[in-house]
Amino acid sequence: MAIMKISAGERKLEIPGRAVFADGPGGLAKIKINSASSSAEIFLHGAHVTHFQRKDEPPLLFLSQKSRFAEDQAIRGGIPVILPWFGAREGQPAHGFARTRTWEVKEIVPLPDGSTRLRFRLPDCAGAGFPPFTADYIVTVGDVLELQLVVSNASSDRELVFENCLHTYFAVGDISAVFITGLKGVSYRDKVENFAEKTETGDAVKIVSETDRVYQDTSGPVEIHDAALRRKIRVEKSGSASTVVWNPWIAKAREMADFGDEEYKTMVCVESGNVGKNKITLAPGKSATLTVKLSRAAL
Numbered sequence: 001m002a003i004m005k006i007s008a009g010e011r012k013l014e015i016p017g018r019a020v021f022a023d024g025p026g027g028l029a030k031i032k033i034n035s036a037s038s039s040a041e042i043f044l045h046g047a048h049v050t051h052f053q054r055k056d057e058p059p060l061l062f063l064s065q066k067s068r069f070a071e072d073q074a075i076r077g078g079i080p081v082i083l084p085w086f087g088a089r090e091g092q093p094a095h096g097f098a099r100t101r102t103w104e105v106k107e108i109v110p111l112p113d114g115s116t117r118l119r120f121r122l123p124d125c126a127g128a129g130f131p132p133f134t135a136d137y138i139v140t141v142g143d144v145l146e147l148q149l150v151v152s153n154a155s156s157d158r159e160l161v162f163e164n165c166l167h168t169y170f171a172v173g174d175i176s177a178v179f180i181t182g183l184k185g186v187s188y189r190d191k192v193e194n195f196a197e198k199t200e201t202g203d204a205v206k207i208v209s210e211t212d213r214v215y216q217d218t219s220g221p222v223e224i225h226d227a228a229l230r231r232k233i234r235v236e237k238s239g240s241a242s243t244v245v246w247n248p249w250i251a252k253a254r255e256m257a258d259f260g261d262e263e264y265k266t267m268v269c270v271e272s273g274n275v276g277k278n279k280i281t282l283a284p285g286k287s288a289t290l291t292v293k294l295s296r297a298a299l
């Protein structure tokens with residue numbers, strides 16, 4: 001029973017009918033949140049938001065039917081918290097260790113507007129060559145989903161150089177009827193072509209093949225236009241200079257054991273963070289906050 005592992009202190013934070021612990025698959029504990037206008041689910045494993053849905057609307061986030069749920073595995077879908085490195089790292093798992101650690105629940109606060117704010121802390125952040133740091137993650141579930149990742153350099157004498165990213169998987173009705181705006185004129189590294197440096201020339205990004213782009217020096221909002229679900233998802237952010245757009249398409253989808261062969265048709269990742277040349281350098285005692293706000297409007 002996953003929730004048996006929840007500490008007494010954490011159990012006291014529960015708000016009946018609003019934020020309660022529950023057993024998730026694979027022996028992983030989660031919190032089920034019901035706010036006035038929306039519901040969400042967050043696993044303590046990786047402080048991973050796997051579900052956000054406004055009442056009477058389809059879910060905003062994609063979660064693979066084939067996702068693994070295990071202590072040492074990342075969940076495929078939702079919002080993986082990528083920290084303190086993005087992508088590959090010699091001798092280390094891809095995308096950092098934060099997404100496969102169990103975070104502690106520090107606060108659950110019912111807000112007057114009917115939304116619910118939760119704060120998570122990543123225990124013992126050090127190792128892999130990084131100086132000691134702290135990471136707090138604040139998730140506010142309401143009309144919109146707001147996420148804040150606060151990283152502080154806890155060292156007294158060493159700089160902390162790190163990457164972070166909220167690697168959001170959005171649910172879409174039909175990828176062939178989706179386009180993404182807000183990236184025109186922005187330069188990017190194309191991972192599909194060996195990180196070739198390019199510039200976005202089009203008014204909108206269309207996904208017609210494997211797409212894996214790291215847009216750099218961009219802090220503006222991005223919108224995902226989804227004709228099939230007749231909605232527009234807006235990704236607003238602060239404290240972030242990189243936006244990553246990813247869809248594995250056919251071949252990669254087949255290669256991934258924790259992703260369905262056809263699932264590339266109903267998801268797109270639009271990720272907000274600081275990666276590659278936008279990585280962050282924090283002096284001792286300093287902090288950096290990455291904030292992302294996810295909202296949607298009818299098309």
Ligand code: TA6
Nearest residue numbers: 074087094095191212244246271
């Ligand atoms: O954010 C895009 C990306 O870096 C892709 O290159 C792809 O690898 C994806 O992340 C998923 O990575 P994962 O380690 O979760 O399989």
